[in-house]
Amino acid sequence: MNRAYLKDIFRTIKKNAKRFLAILAITALGLTAFTGITAACRDLYRAADRFYDQQRLFDVRVLSTLGLTDEDVEAIHAVTGVETASGAYSETVHLDVNGQRQSAEMVMLSEQGLNRPWIEDGSMPEKAGEIAVTRKYLEASGKALGDTLTIEEDLNEDDDADEDAADADAPEGSAEPEPEREPEPEPDEPAEEPDASDDDDDGLNTDIDWDAEVEIEEEPETPTFKSTTYTITAMVVDPLDISNNEGTSAFRSTATTDFTFFVTPADVDTEVYTAVYLTLEGLSGLDCYSAAYEDAVNTAIGLIESNIMAQRQQARYDSVMGEALEIITDAEDTMNEKFTEADEQFSDAWADVEEAKRELADGEAELTAEERDALQKLADARAELEDGKAKLRDGEAELDKGEAKLNSQAKAAEKTFAEKQAGLDTARAELSAGVQQLQGILGEHWPEAEWNALVETAAGVAAGLLAATPDIDSTALAQQVGAAVAATQQMADFSAALGMAAGMAGYPGDIAELVASAAEAGIGLGVLDGSQQVLDAGKQTFNKQIAAARKKISDGRAEIAEGWRSLAEGEAELDAEEQKALRELRDAWQELAEGKQELAEGEAELIENEEKYQEKKTEAEEKLADAYAELDDIDMAQWYVQDRGSLDSYSSLDTDLASIGAIGKAFPVLFLVVALLVSLTTMSRLVEEERGLIGTYKALGFGSFAIAWKYLVYALLASLLGGGGRATCSASSLCPSCSSSFSRPST
Amino acid sequence: MPYIEFNDIVKEYNTGGLAIRALDGASFSVEKGELAVIVGSSGAGKTTALNILGGMDSATSGDVIVDGQNVSRYNKKQLVNYRRLDIGFVFQFYNLVPNLTALENVELAAQIRPDSLDAAETLTKVGLAERIDNFPAQLSGGEQQRVSIARAIAKNPKLLLCDEPTGALDYTTGKQILQLLQDTCRRDGITVLIITHNSALAPMADRVIRFKSGKVRDITQNPNPTPISEIEW
Ligand SMILES: Nc1ncnc2c1ncn2[C@@H]1O[C@H](COP(=O)(O)OP(=O)(O)OP(=O)(O)O)[C@@H](O)[C@H]1O
Ligand SMILES: [Mg+2]
Numbered sequence: 001m002n003r004a005y006l007k008d009i010f011r012t013i014k015k016n017a018k019r020f021l022a023i024l025a026i027t028a029l030g031l032t033a034f035t036g037i038t039a040a041c042r043d044l045y046r047a048a049d050r051f052y053d054q055q056r057l058f059d060v061r062v063l064s065t066l067g068l069t070d071e072d073v074e075a076i077h078a079v080t081g082v083e084t085a086s087g088a089y090s091e092t093v094h095l096d097v098n099g100q101r102q103s104a105e106m107v108m109l110s111e112q113g114l115n116r117p118w119i120e121d122g123s124m125p126e127k128a129g130e131i132a133v134t135r136k137y138l139e140a141s142g143k144a145l146g147d148t149l150t151i152e153e154d155l156n157e158d159d160d161a162d163e164d165a166a167d168a169d170a171p172e173g174s175a176e177p178e179p180e181r182e183p184e185p186e187p188d189e190p191a192e193e194p195d196a197s198d199d200d201d202d203g204l205n206t207d208i209d210w211d212a213e214v215e216i217e218e219e220p221e222t223p224t225f226k227s228t229t230y231t232i233t234a235m236v237v238d239p240l241d242i243s244n245n246e247g248t249s250a251f252r253s254t255a256t257t258d259f260t261f262f263v264t265p266a267d268v269d270t271e272v273y274t275a276v277y278l279t280l281e282g283l284s285g286l287d288c289y290s291a292a293y294e295d296a297v298n299t300a301i302g303l304i305e306s307n308i309m310a311q312r313q314q315a316r317y318d319s320v321m322g323e324a325l326e327i328i329t330d331a332e333d334t335m336n337e338k339f340t341e342a343d344e345q346f347s348d349a350w351a352d353v354e355e356a357k358r359e360l361a362d363g364e365a366e367l368t369a370e371e372r373d374a375l376q377k378l379a380d381a382r383a384e385l386e387d388g389k390a391k392l393r394d395g396e397a398e399l400d401k402g403e404a405k406l407n408s409q410a411k412a413a414e415k416t417f418a419e420k421q422a423g424l425d426t427a428r429a430e431l432s433a434g435v436q437q438l439q440g441i442l443g444e445h446w447p448e449a450e451w452n453a454l455v456e457t458a459a460g461v462a463a464g465l466l467a468a469t470p471d472i473d474s475t476a477l478a479q480q481v482g483a484a485v486a487a488t489q490q491m492a493d494f495s496a497a498l499g500m501a502a503g504m505a506g507y508p509g510d511i512a513e514l515v516a517s518a519a520e521a522g523i524g525l526g527v528l529d530g531s532q533q534v535l536d537a538g539k540q541t542f543n544k545q546i547a548a549a550r551k552k553i554s555d556g557r558a559e560i561a562e563g564w565r566s567l568a569e570g571e572a573e574l575d576a577e578e579q580k581a582l583r584e585l586r587d588a589w590q591e592l593a594e595g596k597q598e599l600a601e602g603e604a605e606l607i608e609n610e611e612k613y614q615e616k617k618t619e620a621e622e623k624l625a626d627a628y629a630e631l632d633d634i635d636m637a638q639w640y641v642q643d644r645g646s647l648d649s650y651s652s653l654d655t656d657l658a659s660i661g662a663i664g665k666a667f668p669v670l671f672l673v674v675a676l677l678v679s680l681t682t683m684s685r686l687v688e689e690e691r692g693l694i695g696t697y698k699a700l701g702f703g704s705f706a707i708a709w710k711y712l713v714y715a716l717l718a719s720l721l722g723g724g725g726r727a728t729c730s731a732s733s734l735c736p737s738c739s740s741s742f743s744r745p746s747t
Numbered sequence: 748m749p750y751i752e753f754n755d756i757v758k759e760y761n762t763g764g765l766a767i768r769a770l771d772g773a774s775f776s777v778e779k780g781e782l783a784v785i786v787g788s789s790g791a792g793k794t795t796a797l798n799i800l801g802g803m804d805s806a807t808s809g810d811v812i813v814d815g816q817n818v819s820r821y822n823k824k825q826l827v828n829y830r831r832l833d834i835g836f837v838f839q840f841y842n843l844v845p846n847l848t849a850l851e852n853v854e855l856a857a858q859i860r861p862d863s864l865d866a867a868e869t870l871t872k873v874g875l876a877e878r879i880d881n882f883p884a885q886l887s888g889g890e891q892q893r894v895s896i897a898r899a900i901a902k903n904p905k906l907l908l909c910d911e912p913t914g915a916l917d918y919t920t921g922k923q924i925l926q927l928l929q930d931t932c933r934r935d936g937i938t939v940l941i942i943t944h945n946s947a948l949a950p951m952a953d954r955v956i957r958f959k960s961g962k963v964r965d966i967t968q969n970p971n972p973t974p975i976s977e978i979e980w
Binding site for chain 2: 002003004005007008011012015692693695696698699700701702703704
């Protein structure tokens with residue numbers, strides 16, 4: 001490089017020394033922050049390590065979801081590299097602190113001296129009934145060393161158990177499964193008397209005396225801690241939780257209980273440990289936050305996990321599971337028995353219901369048939385009645401017709417008779433007048449007797465003739481001929497009589513004529529009389545006939561009336577019969593409906609009862625299933641083999657220091673950004689100022705990079721000098737100044 | 748074939764959408780060893796032409812031929828090299844590096860290329876043997892311009908391009924500077940181009956190039972240039 005050019009560069013730096021120093025200073029500052037904080041962190045780590053070594057904090061701990069036993073402790077101790085294995089027990093207890101119920105973690109001190117609390121004051125508990133507490137408790141309760149404290153006797157630790165289970169890294173307490181539940185109140189008491197509500201027919205019994213209660217027995221709890229009253233002998237710091245004690249170094253606390261107490265193993269009665277704490281061989285020289293320590297711990301964890309964990313888990317699981325399973329299986333057997341019994345009762349009841357249904361159906365069919373028959377019979381009877389009525393009505397009509405005909409015949413006959421009578425009467429009057437004349441003429445010579453005989457004979461012949469007219473038979477004709485011969489005789493007798501009478505009377509005139517006409521008149525009168533006789537007889541006969549016909553008609557009417565009466569009687573009887581039949585049917589139907597209703601009610605009741613039963617059954621089954629599910633929940637015993645990182649206060653110290661370390665790294669970045677901005681403005685100002693000069697260099701034939709080089713050298717030199725210079729001097733000067741900040745947790 | 752050929756050069760500046768044509772088809776040529784004077788009114792494009800010729804700027808179109816090479820086709824690296832080896836610039840305000848002494852200023856140029864002249868010797872040549880360790884701020888304008896010229900010729904360039912070298916100097920000093928330039932041309936055979944506003948200087952040139960609004964209006968050749976000492980203005 002051009003010597004003169006270099007000269008220019010250095011003279012430029014010299015001239016712009018203030019800017020150069022500004023860049024240099026800001027870089028140096030960033031590095032100071034970085035180195036200072038880093039060194040402080042390292043010292044804090046060392047102090048923590050010393051403390052943990054001194055208190056013999058565990059290197060590895062084993063937790064199990066089902067707790068750990070002495071066999072587990074032995075098995076763990078036998079693993080290569082394990083120096084000490086110590087079964088530990090802790091449990092949450094409650095106590096009254098100044099009127100408030102608060103919780104405390106009651107920790108059994110390790111027989112092997114692990115996790116030794118750090119004594120602030122007093123001396124560690126040595127025998128039963130002694131207790132060490134934290135400063136926090138003494139301050140909260142106002143008590144002092146030598147005072148006593150009393151914890152609640154806590155038999156049922158369910159509420160705590162849940163809490164503890166949530167605290168994943170400390171599954172403690174008795175590791176028994178907990179399928180225990182309060183026996184629930186009885187379902188609607190079966191004692192409520194299966195009443196005889198359906199007492200009528202088949203006595204359907206739908207009230208079944210079932211019982212679906214399941215009880216899963218639990219074992220009685222015994223208190224883990226022998227005494228409840230302790231004497232405070234020491235004020236200590238829990239090495240597992242150095243952050244939960246005022247005056248210590250960590251920034252955060254995640255304590256779940258209010259206080260921590262320590263008692264001797266003599267006070268603790270347990271077969272199950274909540275944890276096993278171990279120390280490993282050959283770790284005392286290692287820094288506990290170092291990678292070497294972590295490697296050694298991880299190797300041990302790996303050994304435990306691969307060599308014994310699975311088989312110990314299985315063993316523990318088997319024993320816990322066996323106990324729990326037995327309890328539940330017993331309960332299930334009892335339950336199944338109860339169910340079988342109840343199920344049988346229900347199926348019997350259902351059979352009864354089916355039987356009743358069938359009977360009802362049969363009854364209904366029968367009743368329907370009966371009803372059909374009865375109605376048919378009634379209908380037939382009624383039809384018959386109607387027939388009778390129709391016949392009567394026909395007879396009545398015929399009678400009416402006959403009567404009308406009779407009346408018209410009678411009327412016509414009377415008229416004929418009257419006409420004939422009139423003719424007869426006229427003829428008689430004429431003849432009588434003629435006869436009277438003759439009588440007058442003859443006077444006392446009138447042959448009265450012959451006359452009367454003549455008339456009488458003529459009348460007889462005429463009557464005989466007239467009467468015989470309608471039916472001429474030979475006998476009658478012969479009689480009539482005889483009569484007529486007699487009449488002719490008579491007439492001759494009369495004429496003779498008359499002629500003699502006329503001669504006697506001296507009747508001048510033509511006597512023959514007179515006699516002829518008188519005879520004629522006599523015969524005429526006799527015929528008239530005969531006709532009258534016949535007419536009267538005819539009249540009489542006719543009247544007799546009419547009367548007979550009328551009698552017949554009235555007889556018919558009487559008969560019909562009789563018929564009506566008997567029909568009415570029959571109808572009334574039928575009505576009564578019908579009413580009776582219908583009433584009977586209605587009653588039968590009603591009865592059937594009642595039977596059905598009853599059955600339906602019985603069935604509904606049965607269904608309801610069965611539903612209730614099913615509900616309870618389901619409940620019971622669920623309860624069992626829950627219990628089984630809880631068994632499933634027991635899962636496999638799960639071991640958690642943890643290093644110290646599982647301790648909140650241990651890992652939070654680590655993370656807190658890491659955070660500080662991160663700040664130590666972030667700081668220089670911040671400064672670097674500032675330095676970047678400072679040098680950027682500085683350099684752009686410089687370039688701006690030297691624009692003319694840059695042109696000159698360009699004109700002289702300097703390349704762009706050669707020209708830029710000048711400014712790069714300027715900037716790089718400033719920052720490297722600042723950063724590098726700071727780094728070399730800080731390493732030695734800063735460290736001792738902050739190393740004393742974490743020598744002891746609290747004094 | 749002329750030594751320098753400026754062939755139909757167009758140079759446009761684009762400033763905020765407005766295109767300014769600083770050169771609008773300017774053409775001229777100069778022969779080797781000539782002293783050419785470029786005159787023209789302010790804004791005519793003289794400086795632009797000189798910058799293009801010196802490889803500080805590139806033309807929009809047209810060719811610049813120097814010693815048979817087409818400079819306008821050079822890439823960046825070639826241009827740097829061209830400026831380094833072939834060109835010496837002399838500016839109106841000297842443009843010395845203020846942090847360096849007269850000698851160092853000259854060395855700055857001399858050390859940038861091989862075959863350069865000795866810096867101290869060159870300064871002696873321009874009459875500044877006693878002032879070589881002075882910083883520019885300690886020198887007068889004329890002295891600074893001498894240092895500037897020494898810096899330019901120390902590179903032993905093919906072309907010496909001077910943009911108003913006497914613009915900031917008084918008459919006598921200006922004359923001395925011009926004398927120095929004429930001597931350089933005559934004695935060292937370097938082709939010299941001088942931009943000046945002073946038309947009276949035209950007779951000292953072998954060739955006078957007149958610019959007017961981006962174009963070369965006219966070129967006059969002067970077979971017998973007048974020595975500078977005889978020119979009065
Ligand atoms: N970088 C630039 N950007 C824009 N325009 C420019 C630039 N350089 C020069 N110009 C313009 O180009 C034209 C020519 O400028 P130039 O400097 O060549 O003139 P000149 O002849 O040297 O004048 P003067 O005698 O005053 O120095 C001017 O109008 C100027 O404004
Ligand atoms: Mg100009």
